[in-house]
Amino acid sequence: MLVIVTYDVSTTDKAGQRRLRQVAKICLNHGQRVQNSVFECWLNNENFVSLKHQLLTAMLPDQDSVRFYFLGSNWQYKVEHHGIKPSLNLDDPLII
């Protein structure tokens, strides 16, 4: 399934900046960055549980927020892209 992960991490202090980097890193390991704090992740249940656990451990619930949007497996009809940085479809042939 395709899961969109977005986050807001408070960066007023050093610890916040650290958290932001951590959260971004976790997302990078699970999906592709489509905008600065928006990630598209192709996950199965197991991977999603692991991603969610890692993010919830890294964030501070009273300062940051994380949102998951579940687009399922028919996401093609639900996503439109305009402008720069088009995303990569992982079902297409991956040839570089």
Add this chain to the structure above:
Amino acid sequence: MKTHLNTLYVTTQGAYLRKQGDAVVVSIDRVDRLRLPLINIGAICCLGRVACSPLLLGACAQKGIAVTFMTEYGRFLAAVNGFTPGNVLLRREQYRRADDLCASAAIARACIIGKLANYRTVLRRAIRDHASSQASTRIEQVVQRIDRRLKTLAEILTLDQLRGVEGDATSEYFSVLNDLIVIQKNDFVFSGRNRRPPLDPVNAMLSFCYSMLTNDLRSACEACGLDAAVGFLHRDRPGRPGLALDLMEEFRPVIVDRLVLSLINRQQVRAKGFEVDPGGGVRMDESTRKEIVAAYQKRKQEEITHPFLGEKMTLGLVPHIQARLLARHLRGDSDAYPPFTWK
């Protein structure tokens, strides 16, 4: 249930693959071009001058992602495997069966039945799709002869007899393959199978796709704990993945032959995409190669219903399923190995 994950093909010469976090990064001329999480890929295939960092190779071996290195033209060079996964008891049973020539013949027979049945399907589909009367009578005759050979397989045969039946059927099938080329007939002429080096574009494409298919079957065997090197029909030879080649027999016509034919008939490949070596060998250029790899990947994404299990799945997953069915048979959970036959 295993899902069919995508394969990353790196065909750009001089590319470098490294691990960053839990993702693979492909850089070309020191510029990062692609970043993919490892959870999204099932295999990495490097063609030609492509390098991988040791840490990436380690991570892939641990996660069961098959990394294979081939020459630009698809000849297999090396594969990176971690500890062989799966059950040592299963592998021992595989060796015992491979030593027993009668037991080997039973499994080899199933593979050949699958191959011949699929040959027949490919030819019948060709008759149905574009029947020019003259060619279709020729093809129909071959279909009938393959049919007769299939019937002889009902008896118990020795391995050598099986090889004979298989060889005869294969040469008959290849004798009409040229009739299945309906567009660009003058540029693509198939007059028989040849390899190392392939002497015409059709053979070059067949060889290239067969070696990609071998890689897929090899990782399918390894992934369910079978030893890809110890085959039943293909006897042991150093460096040869015998079991992968055994299981591949059923898939050759379905995945590769039809793919090559439709690439030609849909004019996705052109004669000018091939060049002839001084030695007479035919090679394809970079864009043709990419076109073929892309078409091969697309083919694997197609959905089919598995004839034995009745489940819907992508064609690319079927090799894995067949390897598991074979493992199930070796463990004694099923009486025979059911080959993959395509309708």
